Amino acid sequence: MSWTIVLDEDLCQGHGVCESEAPDVFTVSRDGVLTILDTRPPDDLRGAVELAVRHCPTHAIRITEE
Numbered sequence: 666m667s668w669t670i671v672l673d674e675d676l677c678q679g680h681g682v683c684e685s686e687a688p689d690v691f692t693v694s695r696d697g698v699l700t701i702l703d704t705r706p707p708d709d710l711r712g713a714v715e716l717a718v719r720h721c722p723t724h725a726i727r728i729t730e731e
């Protein structure tokens with residue numbers, strides 16, 4: 666089963682907590698725009714991404730299973 670990161674751009678406020686938790690997956694520019702570097706990262710990054718999801722202050726990111 667594969668998993669995908671989904672971003673709700675309307676909710677994201679560019680706090681960068683996700684980047685702190687999973688810098689290989691998320692990067693936030695100086696002006697607060699989030700880029701997801703890999704929406705389907707390898708499984709060894711799953712734990713870090715789950716922490717990013719949990720700690721995002723606006724609940725803008727989630728994981729979907731396929």
Ligand code: SF4
Nearest residue numbers: 677678680681683721
């Ligand atoms: S997804 Fe959440 S933690 Fe990441 S930049 Fe957007 S608001 Fe901040």
